[in-house]
Amino acid sequence: MPHAPRSGAQALAGVFCIDDHLPDDAREWQRVARSVARDVLAPTIEDDFEAQRFRAEHIPALGEAGLLGMHLHGYGCAGASAVAYGAACLEVEAVDSGWRTFVSVQGSLAMTAIATFGSEEQKQRWLPGLAAGRAVGCFALTEPAGGSDPAAMTTFARRDGADWVLRGRKRWIGLASVADVAVVWAQTDDGVRGFLVPTDSPGFTARVIPGKRAMRTSIQCDVEFDDVRLPDDARLPEARGLRGPFTCLNEARFGIAWGAMGAARTCLEVAVDRARTRHVFGAPIGARQLIQAQLADMLLEYEKGALLALHLGLSKDAGTLAPAQLSVAKLNNVREAIRIAGAARGILAGDGITDEFPVMRHLANLEAVRTYEGTDEIHALILGRELTGVAAFE
Template identity: 90%
Template structure:
């Protein structure tokens, strides 16, 4: 689907630095040529094509915002532009890039030892290994401080027991970054997924994110040596640092899904005729399209602003909450309006709109629900904590 109509009105590509435009082109080409041809069939079959992972690594898209160890060292804005292009095809694949790079790899790069970085980052960057980030639990997705997974010392080892839920990639991962309560607070551990007592099962029956994998994890007496501990991760600062990286990618990626839905709606408005004229000639349809365009423009400009702040080292958690809350919410509204313009045909897999709508509802839930981000912003505005 051509985006010429959007480009005439809103030339966001012209606002990107040269480096970001290069990465945008890399991601757009890969998403279009590798991911898009089978995406509807994969969504229907609930299939994650792990065979695509090395291609993303070869393109430099895995952990691309990190420096050294085989990582591309790209700018934050470049990473955001890549996330937008990948999610324009499917949120599930942008989620893979986020889990691998923003969560698992960022945890190792930020809090790990040199030995841990040398062991895992080059393999993860190349797509020869897969990582996952085991934080969320069945009873406490929005309250990680209340986690019940525990790690206790046993001689020179640690023994981990607990359960995690909605953990992306766990069933195909080679290493899990597991967060657990200890006598010294919340700590992170690198747990090989072939460790005795570690098991991961894909969650069945999903109606969203069907091209990716989310799992239940059981940790039953999983024993790891002390050198599996991330030494610089103490308390919740560790996981929250990684979650903020993921929220940044979401703010950009959601606009990719929104852009695709808007493009489809514009094309349909031009070509579908009712009462002797294209529906795009009707005032109500043009009003809907104009509103969709405005929200896409604002969301894309917000993502770009976040990228510039991140590249300047000035981005705050509250600003990330603005981006995540606004852009996912508005992307959902854009997808809903597109579905309306497509009428009944919008319900079919002839168009990607219902798939994006379903995926965006999942994106709305993870890395902080709307309510959590609203409370973060309320606390920032008033100085008063309304959690709990």
């Protein structure tokens, strides 16, 4: 007898049942994140993408749900497991990459920098508000001349008596125009150091980058520091050298590896539903061998990517995660999510480019995700160094 038709979501749940492999705490966090994503973010997401609008009014809902800096402990943070944080990222990005980017910038980058390298006073001042969504943080590392080579940064902080004076420029800094505090990485006479810069400081300017065709529900900015004067207690005391920013980037890469599979899952669900409901030549297109082969390939890559993300999270919770594994996951999962979204667009035919479906939006967003926190090329070279012991980019 023929199988009863199922929705795309039901079809995905019936193969590996990845959700069933999540620990209990992660499953509960997944439920919370899915509820916020679908009830708060999803209803306006297409209009916001079209209008290039970032709805700051959604931030408190994410904070109230405990999703901001949820992997951190104390100071109002939830102290959730790595797998729980990953599952939450997947659910948020299933709606839109721009909002998962917000969660990452706030929690994995800004809050992680403060929690890991900040003084007790800095943690008390900033982390509770950031966790609750009462304050917004940004992370200023990338510069106009090249984001892939942070060692060549030209932003400089010089000593002037008891103070520091910060001068330079950053680019593609998420949330900078709405942030209350910026984690800024700068060269000093003592190497790269991190600073907490209140964004109302004289000399701090953030300008939204216009004309984006991706990440239109989030904000990225050009930032200038024109002799911004900071007291010494603005310096992150435990951050020395590039280990500081790289520690935070690895946290963000972890969230990306999970999140990209959320976008992929949504595209695959849409493609399965379309294959069942669109009739051509007297039958659903899902009855055609070519369509079934495409769907099978999409499912393979989604399942592998989701299982890879789960392995990553379990390793992180066990304390055995290696940085090279993050490069494997970021490179593979974003690349395959783009392929899944592209295949879904094809199955939807001309309708796939309209905002009736989320596929083209996900496809555009994923191209941006592919670039930040390490391009494909950088992660390939990291893995090449891991395999050969020889660095090709230093």
